Amino acid sequence: MNVIAKNSRLPLLFLALAASVLALIGVYFLWQWVPNTESSRSEPNAQNASASADTAVAAAGMSNEERKATEALVRAYILENPEIITQAVEILQQRETAKRLTSVKDEIIKPFAGAETGNPKGDVTIIEFTDYSCGFCRASVADVKRLLRDDPRIRLIYRELPILSQGSREAAAWALAAARQGKHQAFHDAMFAAGIPNTQSIRVAATTAGLNLAEAESFAASQQVKDEIESNLAIMQQVGFNGTPTFVIGDQILEGALGYDTLKAAIEKARSRN
Structure with a gap:
């Protein structure tokens, strides 16, 4: 039962790690594009993404070897499909713009x-x-x-x-x-x-x-x-x-x-x- 429960959490863990990797990539690209005065905000976001991955690994009870294997899969997928990086950043920008739009919508x-x-x-x-x-x-x-x-x-x-x-x-x-x-x-x-x-x-x-x-x-x-x-x-x-x-x-x-x-x-x- 423990093995089954552990395996059932692997897809969720994979998604968490993938999301964290994409978040880190998005933070990097946004850091390149925003003014220097905004760059200090990127570091906490990167730290949060890394912390989320650590939490997911701990919750799933993964070993370091299993984590490295999962990260390798995520890395390989991104390298084989690099267009998802641009897509992820575009979606992030759209969401941020939508938030700013909401603030002036009544006007x-x-x-x-x-x-x-x-x-x-x-x-x-x-x-x-x-x-x-x-x-x-x-x-x-x-x-x-x-x-x-x-x-x-x-x-x-x-x-x-x-x-x-x-x-x-x-x-x-x-x-x-x-x-x-x-x-x-x-x-x-x-x-x-x-x-x-x-x-x-x-x-x-x-x-x-x-x-x-x-x-x-x-x-x-x-x-x-x-x-x-x-x-x-x-x-x-x-x-x-x-x-x-x-x-x-x-x-x-x-x-x-x-x-x-x-x-x-x-x-x-x-x-x-x-």
């Missing part, structure tokens, strides 16, 4: 008044961080429009994230002014169609969208607009994404011009979790 789910489209009562909300100087954002416009056309249950919130140029910031301010006049989507489309944002192209887009130019210019310079833009920039830093476009769909963060199919799959994934 980003509440749009700047008028800066949204689609179904206000939709069962899935897409939050798009965008910059009018961003070519990848421009490339995503058609895909987002198609999603809204094909799926009437989507709510889309735009968050202005001008990170590329002063023209980006001016266009973002005018986009918020357009939202105040109930014409955000019209300005959004016209601004991307107008090309690189500058004083002239912004005016063209505003005219195309039918804005009251005097009111829009005044509001674009307001403290309310400045606060909204700074808030979005702070969210980017806090959550830890790198640029535009960035889509938040449920607990997923997707960066770049990913195409219709990828965005649609993310929507369905979020919907399945509702």
Whole structure:
């Protein structure tokens, strides 16, 4: 009976040792990527992973020889399947990003008044961080429009994230002014169609969208607009994404011009979790 009980614990032990090895690898890679001020946090995590393995070995009553054999199996598997290292680190990063996203979720789910489209009562909300100087954002416009056309249950919130140029910031301010006049989507489309944002192209887009130019210019310079833009920039830093476009769909963060199919799959994934 003791032999049977001991053997029955071996799979659990193997998993514990494997998890510890992967944790140590993940700690190593993260230590390489994070700032030096964060590196001190990696050492305790590595120690915890090693301690967990020691505890598992003791609980299973393994000899040193058995432990070494198990560790050799884990090592051999990792060397034969090195892609699991990248996969493990990616999953760890996704989990950490999801935690940071949770801390700001209530803030980003509440749009700047008028800066949204689609179904206000939709069962899935897409939050798009965008910059009018961003070519990848421009490339995503058609895909987002198609999603809204094909799926009437989507709510889309735009968050202005001008990170590329002063023209980006001016266009973002005018986009918020357009939202105040109930014409955000019209300005959004016209601004991307107008090309690189500058004083002239912004005016063209505003005219195309039918804005009251005097009111829009005044509001674009307001403290309310400045606060909204700074808030979005702070969210980017806090959550830890790198640029535009960035889509938040449920607990997923997707960066770049990913195409219709990828965005649609993310929507369905979020919907399945509702």
